[in-house]
Amino acid sequence: MLSIKIAWRNLFRHRGKSMVIGAILFLGAFLLTLGNSVISGMEKGLDKSVVGGFTGDVILISKEQQDPVVLLNMGGKPVKDILRFDTLRPKLESAGLFKNILPVGKGFALALNEQDGVPGFAFLLGVNFRQWKEMFPESMRIMQGNYPDSTGLLMSTGGLDQLYSTMGIWFQPKGFPIDTALLGKDAKEAYPHLTMQNDIVFMGFNEANSTSDIRLPLDGISKFKALNKIWGHFLFVDIASYRRCMGYFSEADQSASLSATQKSLLASDNDNLDALFGTEPPTPAALGPDQTIIAPKQILTTTLPEEAGAYQLVLTRFLPSVDRSQGLDSLQRFLETSGIPLQAVTWQKASGVVGSMTIIIKIALNVFVFLLFFVAIIIIVNTLSMAAMERTSEIGMMRAVGAQKSFITKMFLLETGFLSVVFGGLGILIGVATVLVVRWWGLTTENDILQLLYGGDTFKPLFGIADLILTVIQLTLVTFLASIYPVRVAKSITPLDAISRD
Amino acid sequence: MNIVEINGLTKDYPLDKTIVHALRGVDLKIAQGSLMSIIGPSGSGKTTLLNMIGCVDKATAGTVKIGGVDISGLSDRQITDLRLHKVGFIFQTFNLIPVLNTLENVEFPLLLMGKLSNAQIRAKAKKLLDAVGLGDYFNHRPGELSGGQRQRVAIARALVTEPSIVLADEPTANLDSVTGASILNLMQSMNKELGTTFIFSTHDPDVLQYARSIVKIHDGRIVEA
Ligand SMILES: Nc1ncnc2c1ncn2[C@@H]1O[C@H](COP(=O)(O)OP(=O)(O)O)[C@@H](O)[C@H]1O
Ligand SMILES: [Mg+2]
Numbered sequence: 001m002l003s004i005k006i007a008w009r010n011l012f013r014h015r016g017k018s019m020v021i022g023a024i025l026f027l028g029a030f031l032l033t034l035g036n037s038v039i040s041g042m043e044k045g046l047d048k049s050v051v052g053g054f055t056g057d058v059i060l061i062s063k064e065q066q067d068p069v070v071l072l073n074m075g076g077k078p079v080k081d082i083l084r085f086d087t088l089r090p091k092l093e094s095a096g097l098f099k100n101i102l103p104v105g106k107g108f109a110l111a112l113n114e115q116d117g118v119p120g121f122a123f124l125l126g127v128n129f130r131q132w133k134e135m136f137p138e139s140m141r142i143m144q145g146n147y148p149d150s151t152g153l154l155m156s157t158g159g160l161d162q163l164y165s166t167m168g169i170w171f172q173p174k175g176f177p178i179d180t181a182l183l184g185k186d187a188k189e190a191y192p193h194l195t196m197q198n199d200i201v202f203m204g205f206n207e208a209n210s211t212s213d214i215r216l217p218l219d220g221i222s223k224f225k226a227l228n229k230i231w232g233h234f235l236f237v238d239i240a241s242y243r244r245c246m247g248y249f250s251e252a253d254q255s256a257s258l259s260a261t262q263k264s265l266l267a268s269d270n271d272n273l274d275a276l277f278g279t280e281p282p283t284p285a286a287l288g289p290d291q292t293i294i295a296p297k298q299i300l301t302t303t304l305p306e307e308a309g310a311y312q313l314v315l316t317r318f319l320p321s322v323d324r325s326q327g328l329d330s331l332q333r334f335l336e337t338s339g340i341p342l343q344a345v346t347w348q349k350a351s352g353v354v355g356s357m358t359i360i361i362k363i364a365l366n367v368f369v370f371l372l373f374f375v376a377i378i379i380i381v382n383t384l385s386m387a388a389m390e391r392t393s394e395i396g397m398m399r400a401v402g403a404q405k406s407f408i409t410k411m412f413l414l415e416t417g418f419l420s421v422v423f424g425g426l427g428i429l430i431g432v433a434t435v436l437v438v439r440w441w442g443l444t445t446e447n448d449i450l451q452l453l454y455g456g457d458t459f460k461p462l463f464g465i466a467d468l469i470l471t472v473i474q475l476t477l478v479t480f481l482a483s484i485y486p487v488r489v490a491k492s493i494t495p496l497d498a499i500s501r502d
Numbered sequence: 503m504n505i506v507e508i509n510g511l512t513k514d515y516p517l518d519k520t521i522v523h524a525l526r527g528v529d530l531k532i533a534q535g536s537l538m539s540i541i542g543p544s545g546s547g548k549t550t551l552l553n554m555i556g557c558v559d560k561a562t563a564g565t566v567k568i569g570g571v572d573i574s575g576l577s578d579r580q581i582t583d584l585r586l587h588k589v590g591f592i593f594q595t596f597n598l599i600p601v602l603n604t605l606e607n608v609e610f611p612l613l614l615m616g617k618l619s620n621a622q623i624r625a626k627a628k629k630l631l632d633a634v635g636l637g638d639y640f641n642h643r644p645g646e647l648s649g650g651q652r653q654r655v656a657i658a659r660a661l662v663t664e665p666s667i668v669l670a671d672e673p674t675a676n677l678d679s680v681t682g683a684s685i686l687n688l689m690q691s692m693n694k695e696l697g698t699t700f701i702f703s704t705h706d707p708d709v710l711q712y713a714r715s716i717v718k719i720h721d722g723r724i725v726e727a
Contacts, residue, residue: 002613009601397597400558401659402586402614404579495558495585499549499593499671 003407007414017387021380021416022423028376028478029424032471033431035369037461038453039362044462045455046358049226051317053139055347056100057324058331060092060314063341069352070106070313070345072233078205079106079312086307088340092314095334097327099319100135102127103311105242106234112201112213113167120167122159124202125234126242128306129154135317138225143182145173145220151238152219153200157182158232160221173218174198182221202237204246214245226456229448230354239306248310314342358452373474377482384416384486388493395490396498405491412487420479428471435461505666505699506532506555511564513550513722524550526722527564532701534666537693539713540703547722548703549671555701556589556669557581569666586614590660590698592670597656598644604631605640608659615663630658634688650681657688661698670702674709686712 011018051057061070062080070079082088085103092101105126113119129148132139140156148154155163155171161184164170170187172178183191203213216237224231237245318327331344348355388395395408443459445451454460513525524547532538532555540548553559554566557573565572568588573581591597598607608627612618618626631637634654644652653673660668670689674682689700690712702713710716718726 002610005606006599006601013601394599397591397593398599398610399582400556400585400591400593401611402582402663404582404614407614495556496553499553499558 003410004414007411008418010415011418014387017383018419020383022419024376024379025420025475025479026423026427028372029427029471029475030431031372032369032474033428033463034434034461035365035372036467036471037431037435037463039365040464040467041459041461042358042362042453042455045226045460046452047455049456050347053136053224053226054231055350056102056135056315057318058316058328058344059347059350060316060342060344061312063343065343068345068349071347071351072230072354073352078108081310081312082314082342083310084308085311085314086305088342089307091338091340095331097318097322097331097334098316100317102131102135102315103307104313104315105239105246105310106312107204107242107246109202109204109245111163111167112203113169114197114201115169115195117168118166120163122163123234124204124242124245125236126239127236128239129236132236135315140222140224143221143223144176144179145218147222148219148238151241153216153241154220154222154236155218156222156224156228156232157184158224158228158230159235160184161187162232168195170194170196171200171218172196172198173220202245212245212247214241216241227451228457229446229451239309243309354452357449361453369474373478376478380416380478380482381485384412384483385489388412388486388490391490392493393498395493396495399493400495400498408490408493409487412490413483416479416483420475424475424479428468432463435463503534504531505534505569506530507567508554509565511554511566512562513554513559514562523722525554528724530717530724530727532699534699535693535697537690537700537712537714538717539710539715540701540717540719541707541710542705542719544705546719548719551719552669552671552701552703555667556591557585586611587663588666590663590665590668592653592656592660592668592673594672594675598652600644603641603643604636604647604655607644607655608662611659611663626662627658630662631655634658650677650685653677653685654688657685657692661692661696664696665698667699667701670700672703672705674704674706682709
């Protein structure tokens with residue numbers, strides 16, 4: 001076709017201009033590709049390391065809980081209790097949304113320093129270890145010791161580092177030598193003169209401000225596959241020990257606590273615990289309506305299940321067929337209509353600063369992409385308008401000979417279109433290649449904020465079909481927007497403009 | 503029959519705070535098949551008059567009719583179409599599309615029309631290039647041609663659509679006298695063979711011998727027809 005032929009040949013005739021616009025389009029497409037890949041990789045990475053590693057798709061909290069920041073609420077108020085979950089579980093399951101439902105206890109606890117030093121602090125996560133592993137099979141690796149069975153304490157290297165830096169004590173599972181590779185920076189410096197303990201005494205705080213303490217031996221050291229530092233704020237204990245530490249005394253809690261291991265623990269441990277279970281009467285801290293305080297003797301015969309006791313959060317994973325945001329919507333509607341006293345929050349909301357941080361990083365990336373867009377458009381508009389004016393005689397002559405305005409428009413759009421396809425395409429290709437190299441390179445970081453940007457410990461930008469479509473749309477938009485004004489300039493050239501130049 | 507009819511045509515150009523009266527009331531009838539020369543000194547209004555006839559400029563007052571149609575009422579689209587079908591232009595300079603070769607330049611208006619098949623268009627363009635003596639230059643780009651050769655290509659392009667009028671504004675001004683003469687000879691023979699109306703302007707009395715009718719213009723008025 002005529003306009004294609006002219007446009008194509010003009011590209012080579014005006015090489016300088018073509019190169020300038022081509023370079024901008026190349027760079028623009030390249031950076032757009034990278035930007036979109038980073039955003040995409042971050043989303044996918046966070047999905048894997050947050051949703052699949054720690055929080056699940058949606059977190060359920062008590063309806064009475066006002067502040068949705070229930071995960072990383074440093075020094076915040078205790079999270080409201082969820083009671084009689086054994087009765088709630090069947091109702092939740094009837095929604096047909098969930099693959100996993102895992103109630104957990106979450107509370108703030110002091111780690112008492114038995115070496116006359118400063119106490120440490122940590123979030124305790126009371127879990128059913130078996131269920132946790134079922135729900136988050138890929139979440140962590142055991143670096144030393146054992147993954148606890150029904151009872152026990154599991155700490156991540158991130159958590160150990162944090163406790164070491166405040167308390168000056170390194171906790172180590174009994175019977176395992178210190179593995180220097182697991183030591184944090186501070187601990188490594190002190191090694192081998194490291195103050196070491198095999199167990200740790202936690203004192204929990206509950207809503208009623210009553211406290212109790214519990215000594216727990218460390219079963220194992222774990223490492224989260226991603227965001228080890230952030231998740232390191234949480235120490236994992238079995239739900240029964242957790243409840244005792246937090247001062248919850250219910251029938252179910254007590255019954256669960258009296259497993260064989262716990263009894264041996266009781267026998268071997270210090271006064272604190274003895275006092276707690278022996279002479280002093282239990283405190284009615286957070287008892288549900290159905291719950292009664294009972295004498296220790298009766299405990300042995302009780303059949304109330306573990307899930308009848310107090311929890312703070314319910315972590316959930318949707319069925320693979322359920323889209324997360326749609327699932328959240330229908331879950332909220334379901335909770336509303338079925339009268340379950342729970343509310344659903346996203347992990348972004350639940351993790352407060354961290355959640356907002358990821359949103360901020362995402363916004364920043366998008367702003368970057370937008371600015372890029374803007375600058376590219378301005379440069380292209382300039383170059384193209386100048387090119388249009390330089391060709392006044394040629395365009396005016398075409399118009400005199402009988403070319404309509406639409407022909408000139410077509411010619412111009414085709415020229416920029418060619419450049420966009422060739423150089424933009426090249427930019428995308430090189431961008432994808434760069435993404436692949438970066439993925440292969442496997443940049444890692446220990447920095448919390450960078451980990452959020454990376455969506456994990458390793459920088460894994462991602463360029464999928466959706467990103468390709470997005471980038472192509474963005475590039476097309478840049479090309480189109482950048483052409484509007486120059487095309488208007490070219491269209492307004494009259495035959496007279498060409499003649500009066502003679 | 504008159505292909506061009508001009509009545510009371512005036513054209514004013516604003517220039518700084520004054521007004522230049524380029525044409526001050528021109529009446530002119532041009533018969534089909536004429537070979538007319540418009541002569542006058544520089545600044546007399548020749549280019550302005552040709553622009554009016556070629557439908558590339560609008561009159562301040564008066565009417566211009568091409569083939570009986572008053573062009574003042576037409577849209578840009580219609581006027582462009584009129585130029586494509588009825589008018590052929592030969593500019594003084596810069597009259598070809600630099601990225602197209604000789605053959606493609608001549609084909610250009612026919613391709614815009616889109617009426618004939620590509621083969622027919624090619625054949626027509628070749629025939630006209632042969633007629634203007636450029637049979638061996640089909641694949642040359644304008645940059646590879648001399649001024650005279652380019653002017654010939656422009657003539658071939660102006661004629662290829664079989665227009666009612668061909669306008670040439672000082673077609674020989676940039677050419678040496680020998681080349682200029684050959685161009686005017688070519689116009690003469692085309693006028694004879696095809697019956698196309700040619701109107702060319704000049705300020706050089708020596709080229710008047712090629713015209714069959716002469717209009718003298720001075721200071722925006724026709725002084726002798
Ligand atoms: N675009 C314009 N703006 C202002 N004055 C113009 C313009 N075009 C032509 N003129 C003036 O109109 C008069 C006629 O010009 P023109 O038709 O170009 O004369 P010629 O072609 O005979 O030399 C001249 O005085 C010229 O300066
Ligand atoms: Mg002139």
